Amino acid sequence: MTTFKAHQSNPELVMPASPTPQGSKTLSDVDSQIPLWFYATVIEFFRPRDAVDGHETPVVDVAKAIREALAKALVYYYPIAGRLREVSKGKLAVECTGEGVVFVEAHADVRLDELGDALVPPYPCIEELVCDIGDAKDVVGRPLMFMQVTRFKCGGFAIGVSICHNMADAYGVIQFLKCVTDLARGQEHPAVLPVWDRELLMARNPPDLTSLPFFVSDEPSPPVQPMAMDKMAGDYFLFGPREIAALRSQVTEPATDFELITAAMWMCREEAIALALGCGRSADGSQQQRASSLLITMNVRGKAKLTPPLPRGFYGNGFVFVEAELRGTAASSLGGTVELVKKAKRGMTEEYVRSMVDLFSVGGAAPYAQGWTFVVSDITRIGEDQLDLGWAERVAGGVPIVGDDHATKLVSYQMRCKNADGDDCVVASMYLPEPAMDKFKEKILLILAS
Missing domain, CATH: 3.30.559.10 (Chloramphenicol acetyltransferase-like domain)
Structure with a gap:
């Protein structure tokens, strides 16, 4: 399997391209659940599009184009440019401070086709295509997204994103990335505008757990030792x-x-x-x-x-x-x-x-x-x-x-x-x-x- 080293620039903070609303937004009870207190990672691979109808594909500074589109996308998704705080035990809110997200530019001296004929996982050296985020479970008070754009010598590139899972699920992450790609393509606005509406997934008062027979029982299950995680x-x-x-x-x-x-x-x-x-x-x-x-x-x-x-x-x-x-x-x-x-x-x-x-x-x-x-x-x-x-x-x-x-x-x-x-x-x-x-x-x- 091909091995390579990605040469990374120093991390920089990318802030929204224009002023955004300030204040606090409460996350839903689904967002705040403890198992989601970590950074989830997605990696997407791209290659330059071939010339169409005799028109040459423009030469693009990939990292610059995506960085600028990211800044514009954060105007729409401004909570992602903020920071989380714990408002009470296990309950989270995002402070919309506009501090920004982490962006890293990198290049690798391999061609995209060297990663595999069909480009199906496992991709080699996958750790080289994402930022070092430190402790993946430390989400409070830190940037909520880390993005790395890695260019390959063939002109192809990868976008690696690590995002605090409390902020978005897989659908939400791809919706955000689609906003970035829409804007990088030259659209004035994203095709889908973001909606917060986290109150739609808040608990009832009082809570009612009667529909969860597997999850709630009068007879507590005996504790199960976690599987040994070595090797x-x-x-x-x-x-x-x-x-x-x-x-x-x-x-x-x-x-x-x-x-x-x-x-x-x-x-x-x-x-x-x-x-x-x-x-x-x-x-x-x-x-x-x-x-x-x-x-x-x-x-x-x-x-x-x-x-x-x-x-x-x-x-x-x-x-x-x-x-x-x-x-x-x-x-x-x-x-x-x-x-x-x-x-x-x-x-x-x-x-x-x-x-x-x-x-x-x-x-x-x-x-x-x-x-x-x-x-x-x-x-x-x-x-x-x-x-x-x-x-x-x-x-x-x-x-x-x-x-x-x-x-x-x-x-x-x-x-x-x-x-x-x-x-x-x-x-x-x-x-x-x-x-x-x-x-x-x-x-x-x-x-x-x-």
């Missing part, structure tokens, strides 16, 4: 038309690509953990030493999700979790596991969403046992394909397995990409202890060959 391995698994067809042939009921991929990876993950670490369920699903839990992040945007619905342009955290447990006969077949995934998704009613927001407001969280719980996030439809600079086009990107925070790496992201044949595919991340990863690779190959 971990991260990898990605590609699901193209052939792999999806292989999975679909093993189920009798209709299922989405997400349901098939999630069920297959969940089954294989649990079998791998059981075989490699001596805990979990047995390979035949007949014994259970602990509950094998799945958490799925579910987007609450859309007309049918909330009343009133989250408006177009909302860039805050707009998701909740649903849970399933792999038990009994369902554990022994892909079709049975798919049904568990589908049942969990069907449980996300509006009342469920409201109860989940209530849970966050009282300091509750999803029942997450670090390392043991399989956490899945589908980001295949967050709009990355709409990132268009005009003079450069997006060719790949997503959420990398990067940094020192094991908890964030443990989320399995499903992302859209293209394989070497140009087929639309889904690539899914996995992070496990090395012995379990070896077993997982064996198991996933077996299920795809069935």
Whole structure:
């Protein structure tokens, strides 16, 4: 695999291009939940667009163009140029100070095509494409975004963004980046204007948790020791038309690509953990030493999700979790596991969403046992394909397995990409202890060959 070193400029603060409103804005109860107190990272790759209709592509100073567009974007998204403060235990507000975000320019002496023929993860030297943000969980009083633009010697480049997760989810981050690319392309205004409206995801008074049977119980669960995080391995698994067809042939009921991929990876993950670490369920699903839990992040945007619905342009955290447990006969077949995934998704009613927001407001969280719980996030439809600079086009990107925070790496992201044949595919991340990863690779190959 290609290795390289990115040569970075000194970090600078980029402030909004014109004066912005001052004051304090309270984050929602979904935004403030403790598991989101960290910087999430996204990396997007671009290459210069070929000449069209005989017109040459303009020569652009990439870093200068994006830096200037970033300053203009912060006029619209001015809270991101502020700083967080903790107003009470576990409750956050952003002070709109206009202090700015961190920007770094870098260059690497490699060509974009040296990173891989199809530009699918794992990308080499991914740490070279993002800023050093220090402690990823230290979010109060610091810049809320760090951006690095890395130029390759072919003219291609990468935009690496680390943003405080309390400020935005994956949809919100891509919406912000689309604003930057719109403005860098020469548009006067972004195509979608940002909307704050965090009050739409505040808890009820009094909170009502009755719709959360998995999350709230009169009988507290025994504490679970976190999985040992030494000697971990991260990898990605590609699901193209052939792999999806292989999975679909093993189920009798209709299922989405997400349901098939999630069920297959969940089954294989649990079998791998059981075989490699001596805990979990047995390979035949007949014994259970602990509950094998799945958490799925579910987007609450859309007309049918909330009343009133989250408006177009909302860039805050707009998701909740649903849970399933792999038990009994369902554990022994892909079709049975798919049904568990589908049942969990069907449980996300509006009342469920409201109860989940209530849970966050009282300091509750999803029942997450670090390392043991399989956490899945589908980001295949967050709009990355709409990132268009005009003079450069997006060719790949997503959420990398990067940094020192094991908890964030443990989320399995499903992302859209293209394989070497140009087929639309889904690539899914996995992070496990090395012995379990070896077993997982064996198991996933077996299920795809069935």
